[in-house]
Amino acid sequence: MTGKFLRVLDGEKFDVPPVWMMRQAGRYLPEYRETRAKAGGFVDLCLNPDLASEVTLQPIRRFGFDAAIIFSDILIVPYALGAKLWFEEGEGPRLEPVSDQVSFGKLSDQLDQKITSRVYEALSKTKAALPPETGLIGFCGAPWTVATYLVAGRGTEDQAPARLLAMQEPELFQKIVDRLVVASAEHLVGQIKAGADAVQIFDTWSGVLDPFSFERWCVKPVAEIARKVRAAIPDARVIAFPKGAPLNGIEAVAKQSSANGIGIDWITNRKECVVRFGDKFASQGNLDPLALIAGGKALDQAVDNVLADFKGSRHIFNLGHGIRKETPIEHVEQMISRVRKG
Numbered sequence: 001m002t003g004k005f006l007r008v009l010d011g012e013k014f015d016v017p018p019v020w021m022m023r024q025a026g027r028y029l030p031e032y033r034e035t036r037a038k039a040g041g042f043v044d045l046c047l048n049p050d051l052a053s054e055v056t057l058q059p060i061r062r063f064g065f066d067a068a069i070i071f072s073d074i075l076i077v078p079y080a081l082g083a084k085l086w087f088e089e090g091e092g093p094r095l096e097p098v099s100d101q102v103s104f105g106k107l108s109d110q111l112d113q114k115i116t117s118r119v120y121e122a123l124s125k126t127k128a129a130l131p132p133e134t135g136l137i138g139f140c141g142a143p144w145t146v147a148t149y150l151v152a153g154r155g156t157e158d159q160a161p162a163r164l165l166a167m168q169e170p171e172l173f174q175k176i177v178d179r180l181v182v183a184s185a186e187h188l189v190g191q192i193k194a195g196a197d198a199v200q201i202f203d204t205w206s207g208v209l210d211p212f213s214f215e216r217w218c219v220k221p222v223a224e225i226a227r228k229v230r231a232a233i234p235d236a237r238v239i240a241f242p243k244g245a246p247l248n249g250i251e252a253v254a255k256q257s258s259a260n261g262i263g264i265d266w267i268t269n270r271k272e273c274v275v276r277f278g279d280k281f282a283s284q285g286n287l288d289p290l291a292l293i294a295g296g297k298a299l300d301q302a303v304d305n306v307l308a309d310f311k312g313s314r315h316i317f318n319l320g321h322g323i324r325k326e327t328p329i330e331h332v333e334q335m336i337s338r339v340r341k342g
């Protein structure tokens with residue numbers, strides 16, 4: 001049975017939209033924190049098929065979302081290309097930086113199957129355990145966003161190291177992006193073959209580039225990934241999420257990658273999306289994650305606004321970015337029942 005999430009990606013619309021949340025498996029859930037403690041480190045959790053599948057299923061059991069997103073991370077791709085990866089407790093990801101010819105030369109041009117196969121195993125296990133109407137999402141980071149971490153070796157405030165390298169050494173930066181395009185497309189194909197019904201490409205930092213650079217480093221690479229995925233799997237469903245991009249940029253990404261769906265952050269004008277995009281692709285979003293912390297009337301109002309603005313269009317209810325760890329679980333319940341009351 002094909003559930004609502006996939007049906008909206010395939011062209012339908014519903015009065016009550018399907019709903020899931022970015023980062024729905026995560027630290028706001030006590031059962032996640034418990035499994036995470038059992039796994040050891042964050043990377044160990046990502047690469048343990050049983051536990052990764054378990055945490056993927058936790059929010060589905062608790063809330064009955066219309067889609068599950070496989071528990072993994074966008075940095076698994078550079079890790080599988082040989083870049084060292086670890087997470088500093090309370091700080092975030094650390095990678096062995098790739099920022100010059102020498103460090104680029106050490107990067108493999110093949111994904112390490114010993115690493116990626118664990119993600120595929122987690123997907124197969126999850127698929128077997130999910131209710132048939134629940135969609136399963138695989139994902140990768142967009143090359144630009146992954147490159148911002150790879151070049152700096154960590155998350156940065158304004159992605160300056162990658163922006164600077166792209167200006168100073170565009171040929172080297174192009175090589176890094178091209179390597180990520182090939183590896184990401186292969187990883188998405190592997191995920192679909194293992195059971196993912198759709199794949200999402202997260203471009204979290206696409207909002208920091210000038211229009212020319214945005215075209216070169218965001219629009220083209222994401223379109224190339226989508227093209228490669230569909231060359232292998234013609235009916236693959238692709239969702240692109242160019243977070244922070246202006247409406248023109250969002251539209252360029254969606255059109256050039258023939259996206260089935262496009263992620264919308266909370267800054268973006270929803271009514272404008274409906275007018276511009278029509279029914280060409282689904283809009284997925286865009287509740288401000290802070291509304292989920294506020295709760296009460298503010299949350300009800302924010303949910304109602306999202307529903308009203310997207311009414312009559314191909315809409316998948318989601319947040320405008322990942323749920324924050326301090327979010328009360330009751331507020332998630334409140335959001336879901338508000339969305340589903342119709």
Ligand code: CP3
Pocket residue numbers: 021022023024025026027036042069070071072073074075091092093139141145155202204322
């Ligand atoms: O959405 C889901 O539930 C699926 C799993 C998922 C994670 N990361 C798990 C995770 C997904 C889709 C991601 C994507 C991801 N990872 C992005 C793009 C989307 C976004 O949120 O902007 C980025 C930029 C990353 C890189 C990353 N991973 C960072 C910067 C951090 C640290 C920030 C933080 O919140 O601590 C992570 C860690 C991470 N990835 C956690 C989770 C649940 C928290 C780690 C923990 O359990 O300690």
